Amino acid sequence: MTAAALAMSELELDALSELVNIGVSRAAASLRDMANEEVRLSVPSVSVLSAQEAAKLLGAREKGNLVAIHQAFAGDFRGRALLIFPETNSLELVRAVSGSDLPLEDIIDLEQEALGETGNIILNGCLGTIGNLLHRSLTVSLPEVLRGQGEEIFNLAGNLREGDVVLFLFIDFSLKKSAVRGYIAMLMDLPGLTSLRALLSDYIDRESSGTSGTHAQP
Amino acid sequence: MQYKVLIVDDSKLARMSVAKVLRTLEPDWLRVEAANADEALALLKTEQPDIALLDFNMPGRDGLDLAAELHRLAPRMPIAVVSANIQTEIVNRAESAGADFLAKPLTEPALAAFLEKAKRRLSEKSA
Numbered sequence: 001m002t003a004a005a006l007a008m009s010e011l012e013l014d015a016l017s018e019l020v021n022i023g024v025s026r027a028a029a030s031l032r033d034m035a036n037e038e039v040r041l042s043v044p045s046v047s048v049l050s051a052q053e054a055a056k057l058l059g060a061r062e063k064g065n066l067v068a069i070h071q072a073f074a075g076d077f078r079g080r081a082l083l084i085f086p087e088t089n090s091l092e093l094v095r096a097v098s099g100s101d102l103p104l105e106d107i108i109d110l111e112q113e114a115l116g117e118t119g120n121i122i123l124n125g126c127l128g129t130i131g132n133l134l135h136r137s138l139t140v141s142l143p144e145v146l147r148g149q150g151e152e153i154f155n156l157a158g159n160l161r162e163g164d165v166v167l168f169l170f171i172d173f174s175l176k177k178s179a180v181r182g183y184i185a186m187l188m189d190l191p192g193l194t195s196l197r198a199l200l201s202d203y204i205d206r207e208s209s210g211t212s213g214t215h216a217q218p
Numbered sequence: 219m220q221y222k223v224l225i226v227d228d229s230k231l232a233r234m235s236v237a238k239v240l241r242t243l244e245p246d247w248l249r250v251e252a253a254n255a256d257e258a259l260a261l262l263k264t265e266q267p268d269i270a271l272l273d274f275n276m277p278g279r280d281g282l283d284l285a286a287e288l289h290r291l292a293p294r295m296p297i298a299v300v301s302a303n304i305q306t307e308i309v310n311r312a313e314s315a316g317a318d319f320l321a322k323p324l325t326e327p328a329l330a331a332f333l334e335k336a337k338r339r340l341s342e343k344s345a
Contacts, residue, residue, distance in 0.1 A: 011230060018229040021275060022322055025302035038307040043228070043277050129302075133323065208234035 008048060012197060015204050016169070017046045019130050024171050024184055027125035034118065035096040035175055042172035051164040054187070059150035061183075062086060068146045068153045069119025073127050075138040077188070077195040079167070081123045085182025087147065090115065096178045116143040126184065134199045165190050221340065222248040224267035226258045226284065227300075228276040232322075236271055236300065239329050255279035255287070262291060269336050272317070274301035274308060282311050289316035296336035300324055 008016075021044050028039040049057070065087040072080050085093065094107050094114040102110075120143045131138040146156050167188040174181035188196060223240060227233045233251050240249065250265045252258040255278055261267065270288055274281035281299045288297055297317040301308065304321055312319040318335070320328050 014229050015231040018232050021229070022302040025275065025322075026304070029304045032305045032307075038305055041275060041303065043275055204231060207231055208238060 008197065011204060012200050013046050015200050015207075016167075016196075017044050019133055019200075019203070020044050020046070020126070020169050020171065020186065022133065023126035023129040024173075026129045027122045027184075028173060030121050030125045031097075031118070031173075031175075034121065035178070037096070037178065038176040040174045040176060044169060044171045046167070046169050048193075049166055049168050051166055054166050054168045055151040055154040057168070058084075058154045058185070062150045064088065064149075065147060066150055066153050067115065068156075069115055069123065070144045070146050070156075071119065071123045071127075072141040073138045074141075075131070076134075076136045077138075077192050077199060079186055079188035079192045079196075081127055081140075082153075082185045082187070083119045083122055083182060084153065084185060085180065089180045089182065092178050093118065093175075093180045093182075096175055096180060112145055115145050119143045119145075122184070134203055136199060165193070167193050167196075219337070219341070220246050220248065221268040221337075222250060222265060224250050224252065224258060224261055224265070224270040226252045226255070226270065226276075226281070227273035228253050229273070232273060236324055236329075239324050239326055240271075242326060243330055243333060255281075255284040258284055259287065259291075262288065268295065268340055269333070270295060270297045271320075272297065272299050273322075274299050274303055274312075282308070282315055282317075285312060285315040285317040294339070296332070296339050298332050 024041060024044065028041055032039045066084055067087050067090045068082045068084040070080060070082050090111060091107055094111050095102070097118050098107065098110055098114055124140055127138055127140055146153055148156060169186040171184045172181065173184065225233050225236050227236065237249055240247065250261050250267055252261050254276055272281040272284055281301065285297050285299055288295060298320045299312040299317045300320045300322050302322040309319045318332050320332060
């Protein structure tokens with residue numbers, strides 16, 4: 001199976017990108033309330049890549065060590081969501097969400113727990129919104145904090161085999177005042193993607209046709 | 219009164235979705251669509267829309283910059299920024315650019331309230 005064989009239509013990719021945009025925008029509002037400062041987001045990029053290409057892409061963007069908060073989601077479609085940022089930003093992010101007046105040693109103590117919780121709020125917010133828009137509920141695993149180089153993180157999170165195809169979604173975020181920046185990425189393998197396509201098709205129908213029922217529930 | 223609404227969003231599906239809610243509320247109104255700020259500004263000249271509904275997060279100039287520019291060029295035109303990015307700073311910036319803020323996904327009640335306000339403003343303008 002190659003990336004080309006998946007051939008998602010332009011409208012399907014558009015719909016997916018819009019879903020993720022809505023999900024991440026909502027999640028950014030939660031992060032904004034935690035950090036009490038504005039969160040800036042990029043326009044999402046969506047591509048279907050081989051696992052190797054995706055790992056290379058992440059490796060090429062960041063040369064230093066990264067921290068990633070990783071959660072798997074399952075339900076009518078499944079995949080993995082990651083909140084990734086440079087390891088050098090890690091304490092700064094914890095400081096931003098826990099209150100800046102804490103002494104450094106307390107922040108270091110809090111780091112692992114605060115990262116997990118921050119990731120959980122952002123990724124769950126994003127996945128919850130996407131699930132709601134697709135009229136499906138998703139179960140989300142507990143957050144796991146991963147550390148390593150770009151390609152390693154990707155392989156740790158993805159558990160991918162050579163030749164696997166992944167849907168790779170990427171949005172940059174940054175906090176306006178603190179020097180914190182990172183990405184949100186979602187990975188889905190071929191079976192996950194196949195189930196998602198059917199739901200996307202229903203979503204496109206609901207959003208684009210009919211004259212009423214904007215609040216319709218399944 | 220039949221008005222013409224400019225819908226701007228880089229996502230085609232998002233434009234279709236806004237158009238659907240608008241069609242439900244105002245089936246006779248006209249719609250023109252743009253995928254970015256430049257297209258929107260070109261349509262402002264050629265189509266002279268009465269009302270604008272703008273996405274926030276777009277490549278190139280974002281919806282807030284576009285709102286400010288449209289407000290400068292057509293100060294009486296009712297404008298709403300439609301975004302899932304409900305951060306206080308974004309809502310405040312929309313308001314200071316002379317636009318209303320509507321949460322995405324757009325619901326009928328939210329759009330209806332904005333359109334009622336817009337119609338009142340447009341009828342005052344033509345009176």
